[in-house]
Amino acid sequence: MNAPLLTARDLTLRFGRIAALDGVDLEIHPGEVVAIVGESGSGKTTLLRVLSGLMRPDGGEVSYLGQDVLGMSEAARRRLMRTEWGFVHQNPRDGLRMAVSAGGNIGERLMATGARHYGNIREQASHWLTRVEIDPARMDEVPAKFSGGMQQRLQIARTLVTLPKLVFMDEPTGGLDVSVQARLLDLIRALVADLGLAVLIVTHDIAAARLLAHRMLVMRHGVVVESGLTDRVLDDPQHPYTQLLVSSVLAA
Numbered sequence: 001m002n003a004p005l006l007t008a009r010d011l012t013l014r015f016g017r018i019a020a021l022d023g024v025d026l027e028i029h030p031g032e033v034v035a036i037v038g039e040s041g042s043g044k045t046t047l048l049r050v051l052s053g054l055m056r057p058d059g060g061e062v063s064y065l066g067q068d069v070l071g072m073s074e075a076a077r078r079r080l081m082r083t084e085w086g087f088v089h090q091n092p093r094d095g096l097r098m099a100v101s102a103g104g105n106i107g108e109r110l111m112a113t114g115a116r117h118y119g120n121i122r123e124q125a126s127h128w129l130t131r132v133e134i135d136p137a138r139m140d141e142v143p144a145k146f147s148g149g150m151q152q153r154l155q156i157a158r159t160l161v162t163l164p165k166l167v168f169m170d171e172p173t174g175g176l177d178v179s180v181q182a183r184l185l186d187l188i189r190a191l192v193a194d195l196g197l198a199v200l201i202v203t204h205d206i207a208a209a210r211l212l213a214h215r216m217l218v219m220r221h222g223v224v225v226e227s228g229l230t231d232r233v234l235d236d237p238q239h240p241y242t243q244l245l246v247s248s249v250l251a252a
């Protein structure tokens with residue numbers, strides 16, 4: 001197997017008496033989709049924020065292709081986030097500029113990687129709008145006019161236009177209607193497979209993890225209680241907490 005893209009070792013982070021991360025280890029390889037699941041408050045979002053350098057842990061190491069993420073300057077981390085990394089937020093407002101047109105949202109990220117030719121940028125924006133099933137005729141509209149599902153698809157287009165190697169996704173289908181969620185999950189699955197992206201996805205939704213992820217990490221109270229291939233974890237859960245999580249979904 002290829003060398004890992006991102007490696008984390010023994011991450012710890014406390015908020016007062018709460019251990020949000022307690023000795024977390026993780027690896028993700030090129031082209032691999034890894035889901036982080038667990039109940040509310042188990043530390044999933046904190047883990048994603050620490051791995052992407054948005055938050056400093058109390059202890060541990062994070063390395064991206066041999067570079068020390070925690071020791072990196074803010075400028076270097078931002079550069080990575082504009083190019084080789086992407087972050088899809090649960091709330092599209094956190095990942096889009098709401099007062100900038102849909103095309104501008106995509107074009108802006110391309111320009112951050114050096115694109116300058118207006119015609120090419122518009123062409124790419126149009127191509128990416130089509131890929132996320134938004135009519136390119138709406139390129140000059142601001143995202144505030146779009147539905148929640150469209151805003152999320154636009155956020156995905158904006159993130160993927162630079163062809164990142166690693167995408168962090170924090171509950172990308174959270175807050176959407178069930179039918180909209182299903183369509184978005186299908187779209188994410190197709191894009192991820194097409195582009196060969198590595199994705200670390202935080203989700204409450206076990207069905208979404210089953211659909212998208214090669215591997216799963218199950219978190220509880222800041223600890224990874226179980227990890228393994230998605231089908232193995234879901235079909236033959238070993239830890240009592242995973243068994244409870246899986247049976248509660250089956251009972252629903």
Ligand SMILES: Nc1ncnc2c1ncn2[C@@H]1O[C@H](COP(=O)(O)OP(=O)(O)OP(=O)(O)O)[C@@H](O)[C@H]1O
Binds near residue numbers: 018047
């Ligand atoms: N900035 C903060 N200050 C204090 N406590 C925090 C902070 N951020 C997170 N926590 C606490 O750390 C723990 C882990 O939170 P985190 O948001 O990572 O969990 P989560 O699994 O992502 O939950 P959810 O699914 O509800 O988003 C929780 O107990 C939370 O209350």
